[in-house]
Amino acid sequence: MATTPTDIREEGLAVEPGAAPSSGAPIRQSNLWKDAWRRYVRNKGAVVAGTVFVLVVLYCVFWPIISPYDANEVNFAEAKQDPSLAHPFGTDKFGRDLFTRTAEGGRVSILIGFGATLAILLIGVVYGSISGFVGGRLDNGMMRFLDALYGLPYLPFAIITLAIIGRTDKWTMMIALSIASWFTTARIVRGQVITLKENDYVRAAKAVGARWYRILSRHLLPNTLGVLIIAIFLELPAVILGEAFLSFIGLGISPPDASWGAMAQEGRTTYRTHPIEIVVPSVAIATLVLCANFIADGLRDALDPRTRES
Amino acid sequence: MLKFIVRRIFWTIPVLLVVIFLTFMMMRQIGGNPFRHSERAVPEAVQRNLEAKFHVNDPWWKQYAYYVKGVFTLDFGPSLVLRGQTVNDIIKEHFPKSIELGLYAFLFAIVVGVPLGVIAALKHNTAVDYGAMFFSNVFHAIPSFLVATLMIYWIALKLGAVPTSGWATWEHKLLPSIALGFAPMALFARLVRGTMLETLQQDYVRTARAKGLRYRRVVGLHVLRNSLIPVITAAGPLLGFIITGSFVIELIFNIPGIGQYYVTAVNARDYSVVMGLTVLLSVLIIFANLVVDILYGILDPRTRDART
Numbered sequence: 001m002a003t004t005p006t007d008i009r010e011e012g013l014a015v016e017p018g019a020a021p022s023s024g025a026p027i028r029q030s031n032l033w034k035d036a037w038r039r040y041v042r043n044k045g046a047v048v049a050g051t052v053f054v055l056v057v058l059y060c061v062f063w064p065i066i067s068p069y070d071a072n073e074v075n076f077a078e079a080k081q082d083p084s085l086a087h088p089f090g091t092d093k094f095g096r097d098l099f100t101r102t103a104e105g106g107r108v109s110i111l112i113g114f115g116a117t118l119a120i121l122l123i124g125v126v127y128g129s130i131s132g133f134v135g136g137r138l139d140n141g142m143m144r145f146l147d148a149l150y151g152l153p154y155l156p157f158a159i160i161t162l163a164i165i166g167r168t169d170k171w172t173m174m175i176a177l178s179i180a181s182w183f184t185t186a187r188i189v190r191g192q193v194i195t196l197k198e199n200d201y202v203r204a205a206k207a208v209g210a211r212w213y214r215i216l217s218r219h220l221l222p223n224t225l226g227v228l229i230i231a232i233f234l235e236l237p238a239v240i241l242g243e244a245f246l247s248f249i250g251l252g253i254s255p256p257d258a259s260w261g262a263m264a265q266e267g268r269t270t271y272r273t274h275p276i277e278i279v280v281p282s283v284a285i286a287t288l289v290l291c292a293n294f295i296a297d298g299l300r301d302a303l304d305p306r307t308r309e310s
Numbered sequence: 311m312l313k314f315i316v317r318r319i320f321w322t323i324p325v326l327l328v329v330i331f332l333t334f335m336m337m338r339q340i341g342g343n344p345f346r347h348s349e350r351a352v353p354e355a356v357q358r359n360l361e362a363k364f365h366v367n368d369p370w371w372k373q374y375a376y377y378v379k380g381v382f383t384l385d386f387g388p389s390l391v392l393r394g395q396t397v398n399d400i401i402k403e404h405f406p407k408s409i410e411l412g413l414y415a416f417l418f419a420i421v422v423g424v425p426l427g428v429i430a431a432l433k434h435n436t437a438v439d440y441g442a443m444f445f446s447n448v449f450h451a452i453p454s455f456l457v458a459t460l461m462i463y464w465i466a467l468k469l470g471a472v473p474t475s476g477w478a479t480w481e482h483k484l485l486p487s488i489a490l491g492f493a494p495m496a497l498f499a500r501l502v503r504g505t506m507l508e509t510l511q512q513d514y515v516r517t518a519r520a521k522g523l524r525y526r527r528v529v530g531l532h533v534l535r536n537s538l539i540p541v542i543t544a545a546g547p548l549l550g551f552i553i554t555g556s557f558v559i560e561l562i563f564n565i566p567g568i569g570q571y572y573v574t575a576v577n578a579r580d581y582s583v584v585m586g587l588t589v590l591l592s593v594l595i596i597f598a599n600l601v602v603d604i605l606y607g608i609l610d611p612r613t614r615d616a617r618t
Contacts, residue, residue: 145328147325148324148325148328148329149328149329149332150546150599151546151547151549151550151595151596151598151599152329152550152592152595153550153553153554153591153592153595154550154554155553155554155557156572156584156587156588156591157336157588159572159576159584160333160336160337160340160584160588161336163340163576163581163584164336164339164340237451241453244453244455245453245455245554245557245558248453248455248558248561249557249558249561249573250573250577251573251576251577264453264455264456267459268455268459268562271459271462271463272463272467275459275460275463278455278456278459279456279460282452282453282455282456283456285451285452285453286448286451286452286453286456287451289450289451290447290448290451293447293450293451294447
């Protein structure tokens with residue numbers, strides 16, 4: 001249990017804020033996060049994936065600002081161009097620069113991706129920690145309920161959710177994509193909470209009279225953080241693909257608004273003559289999903305060494 | 311064993327009720343009385359009869375009870391938009407095509423994915439392993455609409471080998487089945503590789519080798535059989551995967567299946583059809599989970615008590 005000493009030390013610091021840890025001889029701290037970072041960096045695939053991931057996000061955030069083109073600027077004189085220096089990804093049937101539009105669409109897709117992932121984690125943490133912490137009959141009932149929902153296809157439920165809200169934009173997409181996707185996260189959190197609950201430091205905290213909310217917020221949830229960070233990169237690809245599918249079948253973000261799914265939907269109308277219009281957003285999706293998968297693998301090795309594959 | 315199976319089958323009933331309940335409550339939120347559309351003005355007496363027939367004014371729990379009864383007697387009610395059509399008619403017309411497509415995709419996933427995983431595991435940490443894993447990682451990440459459109463572009467349009475869309479002959483069915491099967495194939499390959507690597511290190515494998523059994527025989531007899539058990543457990547989630555994928559694939563290849571009709575029904579606001587199809591897909595998954603659990607219980611006796 002690498003987490004135990006760290007926690008005790010932090011507890012000690014909180015009690016005695018006067019004792020500065022930097023004073024005195026430098027001790028080689030075996031910090032959980034430092035160890036994790038060292039293990040992560042050793043994994044070349046994960047480092048490459050992480051770098052590409054950050055680059056793609058930076059490109060999506062900043063390129064629309066510095067680009068000479070507007071993502072929605074129609075210019076029929078330059079329609080359906082192949083990649084060139086002026087247009088690295090070519091242009092679509094309306095003559096819009098695909099390099100700019102992909103960045104613009106990426107903003108929406110990534111925002112929906114992270115937004116829905118956070119919503120999934122939030123629901124999963126609340127549900128899972130209540131179930132695991134309270135235990136007993138409530139736990140049993142809550143888990144049976146999850147069993148019932150397990151494996152349900154998220155797409156029909158996302159579509160119905162959008163129909164209930166009656167409005168389709170990036171915020172409602174986040175709700176729709178998280179509504180039937182939080183079951184796995186809730187299970188993971190519950191499992192983690194139940195394992196941690198039996199640890200000696202939790203018993204010790206209970207013995208000295210810590211209230212339940214202190215045990216939960218101070219000991220249990222911080223120690224699920226590693227699992228949750230992994231869960232982010234496990235859920236993100238699913239959500240990004242979900243957005244793409246939903247928009248592609250015409251029930252999500254719809255043109256002229258850009259998202260990677262909406263762009264693919266537009267590209268479908270011209271793929272017979274100009275396939276790059278669907279290839280570009282699809283490859284963008286694939287890149288991000290692939291990176292997220294590798295990052296999740298790397299994080300799992302780094303943060304949870306016990307489950308490491310042989 | 312029999313006790314386990316019976317218990318597991320009975321457990322399906324509350325699961326069905328919960329899932330139907332959730333779908334039912336969600337559909338109610340979309341709301342609106344289907345018989346109060348201004349463009350469909352009908353005499354008041356007719357209106358009252360219609361409302362009585364479809365239990366519009368009953369409290370929600372009565373409506374739910376009627377709907378559950380309908381589902382258990384396989385009657386999903388009438389379509390709200392298509393006159394004279396019931397949801398059952400629509401299912402009968404579109405469902406077989408989706409089932410066929412899903413089965414072919416599943417078949418493709420197994421026939422290609424399982425050997426790929428086996429080879430990768432046997433050639434662990436070689437170029438073959440890395441190649442197979444790179445291939446399956448990439449195809450796990452690529453959205454199916456790209457695979458589908460590129461296949462149409464190269465194989466149907468450029469080569470002219472098969473038709474671009476439709477669902478009549480086996481030539482029509484080839485590309486959509488492969489396109490839908492790619493992602494599950496990648497999943498199978500990774501899963502089989504992982505479990506095989508684990509099994510190869512088990513003591514009983516070492517024992518078998520120590521007894522002097524030939525490598526081929528050990529792999530065929532001990533490793534493969536035990537590695538395929540987790541693949542069966544993946545079949546449940548995989549079905550969800552294939553259902554999601556079929557929405558996209560049926561649209562691209564213009565296959566008149568459930569996925570394509572679902573989108574049509576949503577756009578036409580035909581909510582009884584949407585609800586019927588959602589419940590149908592959910593029931594399908596619940597039954598797949600049931601079959602998987604029972605199979606798993608038969609194959610691996612340790613799980614019988616842990617699962618209900």
